[in-house]
Amino acid sequence: MKILKRICLFIAVLFLPGLLASQTIIGEVKTDPGKEKYKINTVVYIENVDTHFDLPEENPVMNQKELQFLPKILPIVVGSTVDFLNSDDVLHNVFSPDSCVNKFNLGTWKKGEVRSVKYDKIECVSVLLCNVHPEMEAYVIVLQNPFFAITNEEGEFIIENVPPGVYNLKVWNEKLNAKVKQITVGEIEEVIVNFHLKR
Numbered sequence: 001m002k003i004l005k006r007i008c009l010f011i012a013v014l015f016l017p018g019l020l021a022s023q024t025i026i027g028e029v030k031t032d033p034g035k036e037k038y039k040i041n042t043v044v045y046i047e048n049v050d051t052h053f054d055l056p057e058e059n060p061v062m063n064q065k066e067l068q069f070l071p072k073i074l075p076i077v078v079g080s081t082v083d084f085l086n087s088d089d090v091l092h093n094v095f096s097p098d099s100c101v102n103k104f105n106l107g108t109w110k111k112g113e114v115r116s117v118k119y120d121k122i123e124c125v126s127v128l129l130c131n132v133h134p135e136m137e138a139y140v141i142v143l144q145n146p147f148f149a150i151t152n153e154e155g156e157f158i159i160e161n162v163p164p165g166v167y168n169l170k171v172w173n174e175k176l177n178a179k180v181k182q183i184t185v186g187e188i189e190e191v192i193v194n195f196h197l198k199r
């Protein structure tokens with residue numbers, strides 16, 4: 001029985017990509033020499049996808065822990081509500097000066113408690129700051145769809161389960177920029193895309 005199960009699983013894995021008709025986009029962001037430290041935490045995302053997708057069941061969380069925001073960069077799908085969790089014994093005062101989030105100021109709240117903000121403007125980039133700790137800084141990036149990834153230290157990224165189509169693939173980086181790339185996602189081969197980040 002065990003072997004039969006394994007064979008079934010093997011067949012399922014072989015045919016799954018075809019059945020789902022989706023593909024993977026993989027690639028790397030590169031920089032000029034000396035700028036490698038900026039490769040990490042680059043958001044790579046598809047500008048627009050005309051298909052149905054659900055919002056994540058759980059709200060994305062922006063933690064305040066050890067006097068830092070975690071994560072530093074939080075890409076979300078438009079319409080998501082972000083929960084701001086205070087994990088510190090001290091009080092923070094989280095705010096965003098950006099008009100696309102109506103310059104919210106959440107005030108202060110105790111350890112273990114959450115205050116929430118709904119983000120409803122696509123491509124809004126909202127910087128998060130703390131009135132109490134000037135060194136605290138993070139970003140929420142509001143995207144049209146869930147087909148995005150954040151690069152690792154090497155600048156590598158993977159976007160999975162992308163439906164076939166022709167798309168604009170964009171990047172957002174705190175310090176640098178890269179040109180938009182038009183890509184075609186088919187049903188068989190993964191798509192490889194590299195970006196060059198510049199000022």
Ligand SMILES: [Cu+2]
Pocket residue numbers: 067091092093130131132133136
């Ligand atoms: Cu703070």
